[in-house]
Amino acid sequence: xxxxxxxxxxxxxxxxxxxxxxxxxxxxxxxxxxxxxxxxxxxxxxxxxxxxxxxxxxxxxxxxxxxxxxxxxxxxxxxxxxxxxxxxxxxxxxxxxxxxxxxxxxxxxxxxxxxxxxxxxxxxxxxxxxxxxxxxxxxxxxxxxxxxxxxxxxxxxxxxxxxxxxxxxxxxxxxxxxxxxxxxxxxxxxxxxxxxxxxxxxxxxxxxxxxxxxxxxxxxxxxxxxxxxxxxxxxxxxxxxxxxxxxxxxxxxxxxxxxxxxxxxxxxxxxxxxxxxxxxxxxxxxxxxxxxxxxxxxxxxxxxxxxxxxxxxxxxxxxxxxxxxxxxxxxxxxxxxxxxxxxxxxxxxxxxx
Numbered sequence: 001x002x003x004x005x006x007x008x009x010x011x012x013x014x015x016x017x018x019x020x021x022x023x024x025x026x027x028x029x030x031x032x033x034x035x036x037x038x039x040x041x042x043x044x045x046x047x048x049x050x051x052x053x054x055x056x057x058x059x060x061x062x063x064x065x066x067x068x069x070x071x072x073x074x075x076x077x078x079x080x081x082x083x084x085x086x087x088x089x090x091x092x093x094x095x096x097x098x099x100x101x102x103x104x105x106x107x108x109x110x111x112x113x114x115x116x117x118x119x120x121x122x123x124x125x126x127x128x129x130x131x132x133x134x135x136x137x138x139x140x141x142x143x144x145x146x147x148x149x150x151x152x153x154x155x156x157x158x159x160x161x162x163x164x165x166x167x168x169x170x171x172x173x174x175x176x177x178x179x180x181x182x183x184x185x186x187x188x189x190x191x192x193x194x195x196x197x198x199x200x201x202x203x204x205x206x207x208x209x210x211x212x213x214x215x216x217x218x219x220x221x222x223x224x225x226x227x228x229x230x231x232x233x234x235x236x237x238x239x240x241x242x243x244x245x246x247x248x249x250x251x252x253x254x255x256x257x258x259x260x261x262x263x264x265x266x267x268x269x270x271x272x273x274x275x276x277x278x279x280x281x282x283x284x285x286x287x288x289x290x291x292x293x294x295x296x297x298x299x300x301x302x303x304x305x306x307x308x309x310x311x312x313x314x315x316x317x318x319x320x321x322x323x324x325x326x327x328x329x330x331x332x333x334x335x336x337x338x339x340x341x342x343x344x345x346x347x348x349x350x351x352x353x
Contacts (some may be wrong), residue, residue: 001034009056011064018095025100027084030057032064034077035094041065041077042091047084047102098341161352190219191206199223199242202263210280217274222248 002021011032025031027046030053034041041064043057061079068074082091085102092099190198195218202216216223223242230237259277264270267303298302 003032003034003060005030005053005057007050007052009052009060011060021095022097025084030054032057032061034064034068036074036077038090038094039075039077040090041079042082043079044082044091045084047100128314174296182249190221195219195221198263202273202275203242206262208259208275211277212280213275214258214278215276216242217276218272221245 002014002016004014007012014024014031015086021033026042027047028050030049030287031044032041033044041061043061045054045057058079058081063201065077065079069076080088080091082088084100087097089101091097190289198218199216207213213225222245224245228239228241230239255276257279259279261275261277263272263275265272
């Protein structure tokens with residue numbers, strides 16, 4: 001495929017064979033030739049072609065390279081710049097051409113070639129030519145009118161000052177190189193759209209009981225709730241908007257009896273936001289007496305029962321036996337009460353009397 005460039009920079013496809021290419025290469029034209037067999041895109045520039053065409057040819061060749069890459073039948077081709085009269089052997093052998101004889105050269109040809117080479121080198125399409133090795137410096141001969149008569153030649157390097165006295169060699173210690181600590185990458189700044197997404201994510205989460213939202217920290221910005229009153233059909237409706245605080249206190253602030261919730265960004269591995277929660281006033285009073293009552297109740301110590309020592313059995317004294325009462329004497333019958341000649345005996349007192 002052969003493309004011809006116009007003065008405007010547009011490419012036009014020209015139908016010609018390899019044999020017809022030699023007769024159509026005019027000095028004032030620029031052609032972009034695609035050789036898919038060699039996987040090359042040649043930019044042929046005539047010696048009298050304008051500077052604009054030369055400069056635009058590299059851009060057109062790179063665009064053509066991207067278009068052919070999308071087609072499955074074509075391979076990735078390398079861009080090669082070809083100047084008339086300085087053609088590479090690869091180009092001459094591919095089309096069986098001979099190097100063009102140039103009688104007139106443009107004054108700015110070298111300038112244009114450097115610009116194109118730098119542009120193609122940035123795209124990685126053309127390999128820069130290796131720099132030629134520097135020639136060894138030849139020592140200049142020293143000339144003096146006084147030595148002209150003798151006809152001797154003295155080199156400038158042969159004149160060396162003689163030291164007056166040997167100097168003592170001083171040894172210098174190399175300074176110890178200290179390894180610099182790795183620099184910590186700065187956290188990426190958060191855009192306004194990202195702040196709104198993070199803010200909606202936090203506001204959708206439920207707040208724990210007896211707590212309310214106090215502030216939000218997104219990146220390096222502190223947000224606070226601002227209540228606004230809006231009239232809707234003659235009724236006052238309050239809305240709460242979270243807006244950034246412009247004037248931040250200069251003194252450090254310590255938070256007591258507050259709860260913090262931290263949100264993370266798993267992809268970037270950074271802290272996304274911090275939510276500050278505050279306890280409501282009624283919840284603190286209800287929770288205070290309960291805690292005090294628990295503290296005042298002393299803990300009962302376990303009572304250890306002491307076992308009483310066993311008493312030894314004591315021998316009991318036997319109680320004195322009571323005397324059984326004497327049976328009373330039966331009364332005498334009346335027949336025996338008759339007086340006889342015997343004297344009656346006195347009565348014996350009894351124990352009962």
